[in-house]
Amino acid sequence: MDRRQFLLSQSDIPTQWYNIVADLRVPPDPPLHPATNQPAGPQDLEAIFPGPIIEQEVASDRWIPIPEPVLEGMALGHVYHKAVGVKRYRITARTQGGHSWSDYGQPSAVVELSKLVVQLSALKLPAKPRTTMNVGKIQGGTSVNTIPAEAWLELDLRSEGQAELAELVEGVERLIEAANKAGVRVEAEVIGSRPAGEMSPEHPLVKLAESCVREAGLEPILTSGSTDANIPLSKGYPALVLGVTQGGGAHTKGEFIETEPVERGMRQLTRFVSSVIRGQ
Numbered sequence: 001m002d003r004r005q006f007l008l009s010q011s012d013i014p015t016q017w018y019n020i021v022a023d024l025r026v027p028p029d030p031p032l033h034p035a036t037n038q039p040a041g042p043q044d045l046e047a048i049f050p051g052p053i054i055e056q057e058v059a060s061d062r063w064i065p066i067p068e069p070v071l072e073g074m075a076l077g078h079v080y081h082k083a084v085g086v087k088r089y090r091i092t093a094r095t096q097g098g099h100s101w102s103d104y105g106q107p108s109a110v111v112e113l114s115k116l117v118v119q120l121s122a123l124k125l126p127a128k129p130r131t132t133m134n135v136g137k138i139q140g141g142t143s144v145n146t147i148p149a150e151a152w153l154e155l156d157l158r159s160e161g162q163a164e165l166a167e168l169v170e171g172v173e174r175l176i177e178a179a180n181k182a183g184v185r186v187e188a189e190v191i192g193s194r195p196a197g198e199m200s201p202e203h204p205l206v207k208l209a210e211s212c213v214r215e216a217g218l219e220p221i222l223t224s225g226s227t228d229a230n231i232p233l234s235k236g237y238p239a240l241v242l243g244v245t246q247g248g249g250a251h252t253k254g255e256f257i258e259t260e261p262v263e264r265g266m267r268q269l270t271r272f273v274s275s276v277i278r279g280q
Contacts, residue, residue: 015066022062035190044191074250074257075223075243076265077216079209082224083233084130085165085196089155091116091176093140094185097149107183109151110140116179116186117153123171129160130224131168154191160224162196162234194226197233205238208275213242216268242269 021027030039045054056064093116095107117135125131133155140151157172159165179186199206201222213220229239244265247257 016063017066019059019062019064021060027060035193046191074245074247075225076246076261077213077218078221078223078243079206079213080223080225080227080229080241080243081201081203081206081209082160082198082222083194083196083230084158084160084224084226085162085230085234086192086194086226087157087165087169088190088192089157089172090152090189090191091155092150092152092187092189093179094150094187095148095183098147100145100147103147106147108147109184110148112179112184112186113138113140113151113153116175119175119179120155120172123168123175125168126159126161126164129164131157131159131161131164133157133168133172156192158226160196160198165196194230195234197230197235198224199233199238199240203238205240205276209240209242209272212268212272212275215271216264218264218268242272244269 030041031045032038033040033044042054042058045057091113093109093113095109095112097103097109098106117138120133120135123133125133136154136156138151138153141148155172157165157168159168173188176186176188206222210220210222225241227241229241232239242265245257245259245261247255249255
């Protein structure tokens, strides 16, 4: 079979991609939310995609700007063979609200939600398997002199153990239900879920990954994380993730990666994929 290769200069590399949706007579059906089986909107997609990606996915423009190159994976030398289970909620508190002076004493959605946060932070979490909880976003109210009628937060629960995650979820949902009382309605919506799983450190794929990392001049570190390997690992399929560079400040505005180690990281990744394809 003849092979053809097209080499583009920097000025010829496309800066936009064509969106066929703009020319369809009937637009495609939207993706379904896995928890509700209802059409998922941009807000639902925020649990798994960054904003610019969502904008591309829901856009109806004919031409969409191609984002600048992005490289992620600041864990060079790490082999992720265990999947951290994740459950995420958006918890909303609603009250009648009112004026801060004339309606003083009426329940405040912000205060009620804050009380729930204090109760959530008091839950005892096991150190092994590692289990964590984080209130990542909180918002509510309309003005400084208004008793808030609505407030919401987003809660992230994680554990290396599926049973421990289920126990934490049960405890959280009990507290949410108990927060309901006269004049206060608290509801929880699942906005993300990833099952836990793991592959034995003695599995041939893990051993191969360790070998490829060592060939790159590094000492492999076996670890766990919430990655694209979660689903296959939870179903008993072998899967792992390799870091390709180094960096710091993960999930902060100061997050960065180092470009110098990328060549070494890609070399060990290429070696790993090639060996899998050849069956070595």
